[in-house]
Amino acid sequence: MNGPRRRTCLELIKPYEPGKPSEEVECEPGLTDVVMLASNENPLGPSPAALEAIKEQLGRIHCYPDGNCSRLRANLAEKYKLDPENVIIGNGTDELLTLIALAYINPGDEAVMVQPTFSEYEFAMRLMGGIPRPVRLAGDEFRYDLDALAAAVNERTRLVFICSPNNPTGTIVQREDLDKFLASLPSGILVVLDLAYAEYVASSSHPDGLEYIKNGRPILVLRTFSKIYGLAGLRIGYAMAPAAVIADLNRIREPYNVNSLAQAAAIAALKDREHLARSRALVEKGRRQLAAGLARMGLKAVPTEANFCFVDLKTDSKRICKALLRRGLIVRSGDVFGYPTYIRVTCGTEEQNNRFLNALEELLAQ
């Protein structure tokens, strides 16, 4: 077709490959009770309070949502002891990542990030003609080396993405190292600290980024309702940053970017401490169960602080993923992250984890 001329950045963008939805897999003959361990969702589902809030809101969906997400922003500001002007809500964190790049990246600008990490940082950069500068995580434990990140910063750097716990490795940055890193950065660079999985972190030395924001440092913290809060299907996440950064993002945000059901559910989910505690406890148990089960097979999972673990199967993981899929188990192959012998598996319920471990053991023995 003699179609429209594409922007050059399109040639550099690979479309995102989402995990197969379990409904689609269940359509295959002989497969029922499919277990989804590929997207780091909450196996306990959403908070019952969030479901109630959605039901209450349903009769009002003929009205536009609150375009400023005022109630939710006020609730978040209270929780984190910030001003509502420090908070913006997005149609998932993904939307906020695009807005950040739209606000701050001109063609040729660079962003430093680790490798492997969450693919949307590269996507957002490419979309604006920016250049991602990946820095490998250190050793077979995929540790953060912030000195190496600092060394990759140059005069074209506009953004630094730090994902902690990092997707797909589950590794975290230490508060002390981040302090030092921020102090060493030249001005004019925004650090994006993505804490999508922070609720699962057990370590007390994990930074929450709030002090930096209160002190007006150029840092933006990302959080989501898709993971521990179990609202991935509604698409809602938020960013916290100095007011001037949030104001920049608000200039380019669409007026009604977050739907009313998502806003109502998020407000209710934030208050449901019991659901949060149960979800966290399940993951703590699941991490131990997966690590022990993998160790029994002679496999060493990367030490993780998230609700997933990354493990080297020492064989073509795509083949294993396909075989697991035929048994109704969906996990993520490491090849999308540049690690074709690894898989990333989400912590499920005890029964789901056992199903996965038993199937993997059988397949690796073949």
Ligand SMILES: Cc1ncc(COP(=O)(O)O)c(C=O)c1O
């Ligand atoms: C590190 C990280 N950040 C952000 C997101 C996206 O979250 P959301 O569903 O809010 O767009 C994900 C989703 O997998 C993630 O792994």
